[in-house]
Amino acid sequence: MLKEVCVENFTLVSVAIEKGGNRIELCDNLSVGGTTVSHGVAAKTISYCHSKNTKVMTMVRPRGGNFIYTKEEIEIMQNDITHFKQLGTDGVVIGCLNDSDWIDEEAMLNLLESAVGLDVTFHMAFDQIKDEYQFEAIDWLVRHRVNRILTHGGSCSKSIEDNLSRLKEFVDYAADRIIILPGGGITDNNLSNIASILNISEVHGTKIVGELC
Template sequence: MESVVLKEFCAENLTNIPAAIKAGAKRIELCDNLAVGGTTPSYGVIKKAVEISHNAGVTVMTMIRPRGGGFEYSHAEAEIMENDIEICMQLGSDGVVFGCLKNGWIDEELTSQLISKSEDMEITFHMAFDELSEEAQFKAIDWLAEKRVSRILTHGGSSDQSIEANFPHLKKLIEYAGDRIIILPGAGVNYQNLEGLLDALQVKEAHGTKIVKL
């Protein structure tokens, strides 16, 4: 079963991308600064990562996040994010990854703006999703699915818990999402526990910095 899963490798800049592709990664989430959960990489990094990945038939999702810390953004930060999405489009990134919150819910205004700016690119709503209450997460699935978001990256619960401990909630999210939007499990998923995750959750995609053995 493991062979049919799409493995999304979370990359910090360019360094490990060629090795990850060789090891079986079929999609790259391209970031900088993974120590703070990932921020937007540079123009040069995006350009080269897209070139290397596309030559190997691998897609690239670029992180749109101007800083570490929380997920509530100022007007100036919103402008930065919009400009970075434009750059991603120019450089051929297949998609973008972002998550914006406000007062315990999705920042609907900013998220809608960024979705509009993204045009035909794929969109992943990232682990800002995990900051929402469980009740709000189901409403967020409805809202994001209606807005043509491709997938939601989630650990399924507290980052203090293993991904396995969060399987019960992940199953509920996956069942609720149905075929409207992809629930992408991440954080703590690796090439060693991947098969168990696939058996438990029956997902077709998984995400991690160690999703393939480098």
Template structure:
């Protein structure tokens, strides 16, 4: 194994990753929703406290990877922020409505990210033809791909990952990720022949709050699919104002 990348959502986790022997971290926010772009403060303080590689996720919201013009502009701005705060790389993924890779926008983000390393993330796993998608990434010159082999876990997707590793050759690093742990990484490595691996390696722990309201949750209790989104509704806002002022 050439590199172990740990997916994290805190500076404390970054320190733990370095202590555990990881070569790199992927810094995110909101991992419970699959990860979004971390704050500038999170990037800056993580960079200050670790000496290993720091890659920053560029994802403006949860859900699918079909982005509006405004969301794309946010992604570009966040790449500039990550560069200015000392990131070594960025992690991106952007698709068209038909599920294929948006090569034009991906190229724009890659050019903006230079000279940082670029990883195309698991948006790849939602493409209809993985071989075509990998060929497009190769043509773009993407250095690294994170994938679960289009399955729920890298272990289940290992046969496809093996084929992607062969197709990529030395031109692109195929990095398995999703559900990798100390029990299955050896077998995944044997099947795929991959050289880099991605895992969150998390354990649950209790927080230090003494006073608690166990029945209240700050997050929505209703899960959404990857293709559903919550957003502010101007009509609802107007209706609420009207009702309040009546």
């Protein structure tokens, strides 16, 4: 089971790895769902993690709030992706929507072009896509070679246990075409049960290896 630990800034990276984290999702400002870290944080984290044979997925999100971005914000994200690629990140975590609660295809294609050669996760913006479009969204992301989808399976106001049936639908539909990465409420206490029910090989969270502080 691959445990991706979501870590805010550099401060807890070493603890996350020591406790069994196999991959780090690096972001800042978890209180708003995660945003892009600074150059210094990214450089130090990537260097440290690679010295421990641990991969890094770097969040690229210029602000909190919704996932509908301006042309200028897309350009910022493209620059950040290029920069993180130069620093040696293993992958990036991105997601763009339009005002119809669907993938902003043009924005995503621009970001994916910048991310060629990197692992790509489409983050929890996926959960804001209308339910009736989510399977079509999986197909779109598969066609454009996105590696995984980070999803809570529904509203973040509900526990992940309440969303397991929807997550199982995603896992079954995705099959071996794309990785469904459940997150948002998975801890070291419920991990085994959730992984068994969903038959998954990767999980994501801030507490999947226990408390870090």
